[in-house]
Amino acid sequence: MLDLVDLKKGKRGAIAKAISVVENDQKEARKLLKKIFKDTGHAMIIGITGPAGAGKSSLINKTAVAMKKLGTKPAVLAIDPTSHVTGGAILGDRVRMSESTDSGTYIRSIASRGATGAVSRSLRNSIRVLEYAGFNPIIIESVGAGQTEVEISNIADITVVVFNPNTGDSIQTIKAGLTEIGDIYLVNKSDLSGANQLFDAVRDFIGDSERNPIILKTSVKKNSGITEFAKALKDMMNSKKKFKKEKDSERLETELKDIVLNNMREKIDDMLHSDKIFSKYLKKLQSKDVDPFEAGDQITKSLLK
Incomplete structure (x- = not known):
């Protein structure tokens, strides 16, 4: 039996159990949601997306630690392509994120189970479990696979798109639909050669748009740009609060x-x-x-x- 008191206190065992229920047991998930729904909807959702290999997991690990220092209580849901053998999520991310776990951040990999654009159907309710447990913000990491980015931007209050100089076809990637959705664009692995050209290209191509997104350079290896990124996220969480109600209404309509x-x-x-x-x-x-x-x-x- 799931202990709601433990869940409310943010106890890890209770959270893990609740998210497993949401993922695997539709009947029990409905009962759980009935009990917690009123106490959800207050956390800011940060979606972090971008091509595979952009270094998102290590970046999120460091950023979660920096955000904790800024007085927030982050949790991370990493959407993994389903493991074909077990049907569960591939847990590589957890290994790469051990530092932020040690600092009290809750991290969970959830399988996409082949849902459209690799965004898991159980994602909405996993977010609610974490909100009920008192986390804010909730960071969603997704593998950049076509439609995913657009779906993530529908779920998130703040969307971050991560590039790295290694992808080679970066400029093509930038042009392929990612220009519409980011609030923040990061050139990660900025210690690598080609990072400055990529940063300039992103700035020229995206920086002039009406939305005027933030464009930053980060390097986990050199531990540079992470604090600036965390501060930009915190500032944006505050400034986007006033749009949250409207965005939530739209999301609930879509969900219904x-x-x-x-x-x-x-x-x-x-x-x-x-x-x-x-x-x-x-x-x-x-x-x-x-x-x-x-x-x-x-x-x-x-x-x-």
Whole structure:
């Protein structure tokens, strides 16, 4: 049985248990959410994304420590591509983040389980568990894979895009849709050659946009730029507070639509499974007596009666 008192106190065992429930047991997750929902929604969500190999985990490790020193209580959810063997998350991130764990930051890898754009469906509720346990901000780390960045920016109050000089095709990457979403752009691994050119390119390409994002250089190896980055995040958390209510309203609307559409999809799947009209039109379609659109329209009409 999950102890809500321990969860409220931020005890690690209780948090781990609650997030496992959210990830693996839909029925219990619903019961848990019913109890904690009113006490959630207050933390700032920071999404950190960018190409694989940009050094996000080590950067987050150092940044979480710096943010703790600034008086915040960060937690980290690292979205991992699902481990094909166990269906769980690959826990490499935890190893790289040991320093921030020691300083009291809670870190959890959660599997993306093939959800669109590698953003886990259980992410929203894992965030709520951490909010209930008193963490703020909650940092989401995602593997930059196409759609993910845009999805992360829908979930996050602040979006950080991380580049590194090693990616080679950096400028192409910059142009590929990441220009719209970042509040902060980081050129990480700035101790490497090519970092200054990349920084200039990012500044020229993105810095002039109306949104006027912050562009910084960081190096975990040289421990440079991390404190500035943490301070920029803290300042931005304060300045974005006034938009949080509006953003949360939009997010809840999206979530509600998702839930309703999922419920409908499941219901329709069940109905189609046993529907005589569906089988009738499927046979007609297979023998090419009707075209797919005609068959679809007829089945839809019969379901909506």
